Amino acid sequence: MKPLLRKLAVLLAVAMIPASVSAWVFWQQGKWSVFRDDTVPLSEVAQWKNRVLWVDARPAADFASGHIPGAVRLTEEEWEELLPELLNAWGPDCAVVVYCSSRKCQASGEVARRLREQVGLKAVSVLRGGWEDWKGGRR
Numbered sequence: 599m600k601p602l603l604r605k606l607a608v609l610l611a612v613a614m615i616p617a618s619v620s621a622w623v624f625w626q627q628g629k630w631s632v633f634r635d636d637t638v639p640l641s642e643v644a645q646w647k648n649r650v651l652w653v654d655a656r657p658a659a660d661f662a663s664g665h666i667p668g669a670v671r672l673t674e675e676e677w678e679e680l681l682p683e684l685l686n687a688w689g690p691d692c693a694v695v696v697y698c699s700s701r702k703c704q705a706s707g708e709v710a711r712r713l714r715e716q717v718g719l720k721a722v723s724v725l726r727g728g729w730e731d732w733k734g735g736r737r
Contacts, residue, residue, distance in 0.1 A: 643723075665729070
């Protein structure tokens with residue numbers, strides 16, 4: 599029985615090495631979880647007293663079929679073309695909330711990251727649940 603337990607312990611230890619390295623790498627890249635610290639639920643955004651600039655990170659066809667009123671579109675693929683419109687709509691009193699299609703969509707997180715890192719905006723959040731939650735919560 600002891601040799602079997604010893605083999606299992608060694609096998610478990612060997613399996614933990616690549617798992618630990620992968621976890622560390624994803625943690626460093628900020629991709630550990632879909633729900634990072636920058637996500638906010640719709641109920642929280644509705645209580646904010648400052649102005650909210652909604653940023654839609656979905657493709658043009660999705661935006662055309664429906665979006666949050668007043669939202670501006672910004673995607674990674676069209677970053678250079680669409681960024682000036684966002685900057686014209688933004689003001690220092692604005693909280694920026696980026697959304698995409700649903701909880702599984704990662705586009706909003708990437709757009710929010712670039713707005714913080716490349717543009718220097720501080721108050722940038724991601725709407726948890728995206729367009730699906732907004733549509734469901736506003737009916």
